[in-house]
Amino acid sequence: SGQYVADETPAQVLRKSLWLVAALCTPTVLFSASAEDTSLQVMLQGDNVAELRELVQGAGGVITHNLPIINAIGASVTARQLDQIRESPLILRLIDDLSMDMSEPLPPPDAARCSIGGALEASLGENTLNWNIYNLGEANGVMTRAEIIWPKALGAELQAVLGEHSLTLAPAVTASDGKWITTADVAKPGPNVTSTAALELTFPSAPRGTATSIAQSDFSIQLNFGDECEIKLIRGYPDYHADTYFPRVSGASELHQHGVTGRGVTVAVLDSGLWEHPALAKDTRGESRITGRYDAIEDRAGDTVTDASGHGTHMSSVIAHSEEVLTNGKHDGSYKGIAPDVRLVAVKAFNEEGQGDFLDIVRGIQWIVDQREALNIRVLNLSFAARPRWPYFQDPINQALMRAWDAGITIVAAAGNEGPDPMTIGSPGNLPYIITVGAYTDSWTLDTRNDDYIPDFSSRGPTPSGHIKPDLVAPGGHIAGLTEPGSTLTQKHPNYVISTGELVMTGTSQASALVSGIAALLLQLEPDLSPDDIKCKLMSSAEPAINRDGRLSYSPFQQGSGAVSATRAVTLGQSGCGNTGLNVLRDLSGDEHYEGPAIIDPDGLPTLPGLENMLATELTDDRPSTNLRWGVKAHIEREDGMPPSPKLPFNWFDIYVSEMKVIEELSNRGAADPAQ
DSSP: OEEOOSSOOHHHHHHHHHHHHHHHHSOOOOOOGGGTTSEEEEEEEOSOHHHHHHHHHHTTOEEEEEEGGGTEEEEEEEHHHHHHHTTOTTOSEEEOOOEEEOOOOOOSSOTTTOOEEEOSOOEEOSSEEEEEEEEOSSSOOBEEEEEEEEOGGGOSOOEEEETTEEOOOOOOEEOTTSSEEEEEEOOSSOOBOSSEEEEEEEOTTOOTTGGGGOOGGGOEEEEEETTTEEEEOOOOOSOTTTOOSHHHHHTHHHHHTTTOSOTTOEEEEEESOOOOOHHHHBOTTSOBOEEEEEETTTTEESSOOOOSSSHHHHHHHHHHOOOEEEETTEEEEEESSSSTTOEEEEEEOOOTTSEEEHHHHHHHHHHHHHTHHHHTEEEEEEOOOBOOOSOGGGOHHHHHHHHHHHTTOEEEEEOOSOOSSSSOOOBTTTOTTSEEEEEEBOTTOSSOSTTOBOOTTSOOOOOTTOOOOOSEEEEOSSEEEOOOTTSHHHHHOGGGBOTTSOEEEOSHHHHHHHHHHHHHHHHHHOTTOOHHHHHHHHHHHOBOEEOTTSSBSSOHHHHTTOBOOHHHHHHTOOSSOTTTTOOHHHHHHTSOOEEOSOEEOTTSOEEOTTHHHHBOSSOOOSSOOSSOEESHHHHHHOTTOOOOOTTOSOOHHHHHHHHHHHHHHHHHHHHHOTTO
16 A cells, blocks of 8 residues: 555546546535425534534534544534534534445345345245245236256155145156256236235145255246236255355354354444344353443443344354254354354444434444443444545545544445445445455355356445555355344344344345454464454455466456455464555554555556456456356366466465465464464
8 A cells, every 4th residue: 555645646546536436426515595494404514523513512412422533523403503613713614424335235136126036935845845936016926937957856746836826837848957847838817926925836746755855956947927027936055954054154053063153252333223133142151241232323431232223233243143053953063143142332323224324324333432341342344335435534434433433343234235346335335444345156066166256236346545455354144143033123124034044135235244253263372462463364365266277267456355254264374464555543644644555557447557467357247157266276286287388477376385384384274283
């Protein structure tokens, strides 16, 4: 990273052009005479908070927020009072548009195009399969076509009913994979899903006992509604009652089995509140572990912070779910959350619709910093993102977060769900100091990583100031977590509520919560790690997606340093490489601000110096690819590799040898001293 200098670099031109667009898109607030007495919420910054208070109160305004962490106050004033104070030299900055939206966009398919959704789980009986279909909007719910594929062992005979409408199926034939396949082109008028209907499949000739060896992943069902709406039965995981699976995918399960569960570390979750389900209120020993509660909207500490949205509870569940994982019906030593023994601090700053404002968010951050020592808060999870409105160092939330980072709190934020276009990283994820997380999906397969990919929704860098973001990617597809029944998310997405009662959601929110949990695991092992050290360990041990020819499958603006790995962070993670060249205190004082390495190519697109020699010429799409492998080890050991390009700036083989040497040394040390 470089400092901002007088001569404009391409990155500065890039940054300036984006802020011009943002300025043109930001509405100017105008007041009519009839609105002069309407109450307005504003934020004022200055050198002296006490003088700002006197200024507002002298004009008849009401102080609503005290925010010394950024030398600011929040106030309720009328338009007339605002005109009276706005020219005061005491005010260095005034913001009168304070809203922020962290609500989750609907996972694909887009509800604006297709409001029909299928449940994530189908119910399998002795010779039946039932799949619930939901109409989540007001679009046409009339089915026009069906294609059904099922295991050979169930026999060729199939009866299908949607709601009360029996489907006329073509005779079953053998598909390319040896299974049975049939289709139904439905005559008009077809079955109409107005709210909820069940697709019921019956296999009359299935031998008794066959169902015990068949899983949802053995079926393929595709239903078409109208001209543009298509839904498919997903593969699904084997058993959500036994496992949530993302701890296994991320490597956290293996650490659990060695006693690394986040015990002794406190994680604050600034979100929409917390439903105190037993698996969140208590750790794996059954001990209470919610040590702090603060409602930043009401400025009230100590009371339960209810979660009408469900979002905050879902994030807390990803981090800390303390129920046991079962393998063959027995506890295997791992748990359903990433760090099941962390202490939790719940801070509420968003309402039931995922709406908040800057004042409440900053007040929540300030409370966390104020309580850092008393509650031993080491990690702060921020699973939200909004379009950046200012340079990173002028954003009030980012200013507060820089104070928190300097105070020793490791901060993890979502990249945002606004991809695939470049420069879609949200705020506060655009803050260069913190750990910003994008998402990848495992394609519902646990036995291979070769089909893992970064979906289009995961936001891309660079940031407006030219920094590479996200810093890394983490599992963010179909993540199961606790959410209170009746909360907003469960009402909006009934098809994502599974048989355990948990909600399955997709997004960088879930990915960032997962990384917050891994940060807690690292801090249990090494309590003296600084936030910069945690960032360094996570990024230096992440596994990049690499194509057969040795080039990166995804740009650093998509994958950052690669996919997070809890086990690699412990064994191979380095220290001393986090935020080199940056100085948070000089940034806060205004002495220096920093730009990243991004530049503009001749086509006006963001790039990096030398990226053309690093990045694959055939970019990976929003689907699995047989070309990529995740991590240097998998790349070097693949059987279909190619000679590396002479211009390739990476020597993957040398990195492979170096990592294997470290692992061997650790193994030998462990053999010599089993207590280590």
